[in-house]
Amino acid sequence: MKKIKSTLILLILSAFAMASAEAVDxxxxxxxxKGNVFIERPQGQVQAKVKDDVLLNDTVSTREESKTKILFIDDSVLTLGEKSKLVVKEFISSKDDRGKSVYNLLDGKIRTIVGRTNFEVHTPNVVVAARGTNFYVETGMKNxxxxxxxxxxxxxxxxxxxxxxxxxxxxxxxGMMLKVTEHQxxxxxPEKSTPSVLSATYLDSSTKTQDTGAPTMTQAQAIADTLSNVTAPPIPQQPPPPPPTSNAPANTTPVKINITFP
Known part of the structure; x- marks a missing residue:
C-alpha cells in the first residue's frame, strides 16, 4: 500500500513538473x-520573412551583408550578424526558473539580450552560459x-x-572580453574590451520593432500585424472656394444733391 502511495505521489509530482517546464517546438x-536570411529544416530550406516562425532544431543562416533579429517566447532577443549560422538545439519553456535554451553557433556572430531562462551558446570550442544579461559571441576559423x-x-x-x-x-x-582559441x-x-572590438559587436538591423528593450511576443505580433494592415486614410476633398464678391452695390438709387454757392 505504501508503495502504491509513493508511486502516485511521484506521478503527481512528475505531472506538475511537466506542466511547469516543457519542451516546445x-x-x-x-x-x-535585412538581406538574405534562410531557415533550414529537414523538409528543406526557405528564405525567411518577418513574422516567420522559428522552430526547435531549425538552423538560421545569413548571407553576406545580411542580418536578422529573432524574438523568443522567453523574451530573449537574438541578433544574428552576416555570414552566420545558428541552430536552435534545445528550448524548454517554464513559468518558473527551470527554463533553458541552448543554441549552437556554428559560425559567425550573435548579440543577445537574455530573458528569464538559462541561456547557453555553444561554439566549436567554448560554452557560453548566461541569464538575464546582454553579451556578444563571435566564432570562426583563423589559420x-x-x-x-x-x-x-x-x-x-x-x-x-x-x-x-x-x-x-x-x-x-x-566591459570585459575573452578570446579562446582551439587547442589551448x-x-x-579576461581583458578589458577595446573600442575596436566594441564597434564590431554592433549588430543593429532594420526592424519594425524598437531596437531598445525586449518586447514580448504579443507586442511584436501586434506591431507587425498593425504595420501590415495599415492603409493610408483618404484625403478629404476641400470644398470649392466661394465666388468672388463685388464691391459694387447690387442696386443703385439716384441721389439729387442741391449745392448753393454764396
Whole structure:
C-alpha cells in the first residue's frame, strides 16, 4: 500500500513538473531582417520573412551583408550578424526558473539580450552560459584553428572550454572580453574590451520593432500585424472656394444733391 502511495505521489509530482517546464517546438519569430536570411529544416530550406516562425532544431543562416533579429517566447532577443549560422538545439519553456535554451553557433556572430531562462551558446570550442544579461559571441576559423570571442555588456557571463581536459570557468563582467582559441591547454584571462572590438559587436538591423528593450511576443505580433494592415486614410476633398464678391452695390438709387454757392 505504501508503495502504491509513493508511486502516485511521484506521478503527481512528475505531472506538475511537466506542466511547469516543457519542451516546445514553436519557439520564436523573426521580427526583423535585412538581406538574405534562410531557415533550414529537414523538409528543406526557405528564405525567411518577418513574422516567420522559428522552430526547435531549425538552423538560421545569413548571407553576406545580411542580418536578422529573432524574438523568443522567453523574451530573449537574438541578433544574428552576416555570414552566420545558428541552430536552435534545445528550448524548454517554464513559468518558473527551470527554463533553458541552448543554441549552437556554428559560425559567425550573435548579440543577445537574455530573458528569464538559462541561456547557453555553444561554439566549436567554448560554452557560453548566461541569464538575464546582454553579451556578444563571435566564432570562426583563423589559420585553420577555431576561435571564439565573447564580450559582456550587462550581467555576468560564464565561459568554459568544450574540451573537457581544459579545466576552469572564466567569468566575464560588464566591459570585459575573452578570446579562446582551439587547442589551448588553459583558459586565458579576461581583458578589458577595446573600442575596436566594441564597434564590431554592433549588430543593429532594420526592424519594425524598437531596437531598445525586449518586447514580448504579443507586442511584436501586434506591431507587425498593425504595420501590415495599415492603409493610408483618404484625403478629404476641400470644398470649392466661394465666388468672388463685388464691391459694387447690387442696386443703385439716384441721389439729387442741391449745392448753393454764396
Amino acid at each position: 514553436d519557439v520564436a519569430k523573426v521580427v526583423a531582417l 585553420n584553428v577555431h576561435y571564439s570571442t565573447v564580450v559582456c555588456f550587462e550581467g555576468v557571463v560564464d565561459i568554459k572550454s568544450i574540451d573537457a581536459s581544459v579545466k576552469g570557468t572564466v567569468i566575464l563582467t560588464p 591547454q588553459n583558459m586565458p584571462q
